Amino acid sequence: MQRYPMTVQGAEALKAELNKLKSIDRPAVTAAIAEARAHGDLKENAEYHAAREQQGFIEGRIQDIEGKLSNAQIIDITQMANNGKVIFGATVDIENVDTGEEKTYQIVGDDEADFKVGKISVNSPIARGLVGKSEGDAVLIETPGGRVEYEVVAVRYE
Template identity: 50%
Template sequence: MVEKVPMTASGFAALEVELKERQTVHRPRIIEQIAEARSHGDLSENAEYHAAKEEQSHNEGRISEIEDKLARADIIDISKLSGDTIKFGATVTLIDEDTEKKTVWQIVGEPEADAKNGRISITSPLARALIGKSKGTSVEVVAPGGSKAYEITKVEWR
């Protein structure tokens, strides 16, 4: 059985954009670089050629990875979700119980996780600790950097 990858509609769209760019912009550019490097002669000591081939390998690997994720995507429409219990798609406001620092996280699928933009994977230690909890609850998160305690101050669906 094929394992589905939970994803928001915006995450799915972002992967489609990246795939198209890699196929229509990066791929032709890399092919051109390889052709140019080949014209310089001896390939055994041609650093430009080897660098372009390595970039091509990386690009084709990423294309395959994106195609796989898109094929297995289970798109979840967050706009239809509601309630007080935290689940996939929720945007959660937390207060660190030690530092009083406020953070806001949206729980998303692995392919679209981006901590810098406040999006954490459903498989992350923090998301796993939050799932099933509600506003006003305290959670303790055991992460590689040690344990942290947070108070959940808001659960939103946006």
């Protein structure tokens, strides 16, 4: 069985979503189906069909999350000694050598990645270029605009 890396925060977020789906969303859609069913003829009952579609989505998402959690290898970066190397879960400050622009990324699992908040997938080109590097190292990253050279400014295990 393949294990997928996930941060503690990522696992907690999935558990919270799963709990909400099971304790709030599932009962609400069940009630909506019962109410729509009470309106009579189901063939032309838009509320009933919408509620059934929502129920299918909720049940699918519950199965998806349970599958992800069962195959997750949860990595708690805070329990590891920081040796200055970029590893899964690390937060990395990098500086564009040409422009001086600084960026901060946390390397996370595929399901946790959210570029807008600086969380990049361990399988992304940037993360693949950074993993294994240390503070002070230069790294060439292939971007859509060409190769960009960055310097690893800081590596944090938080």
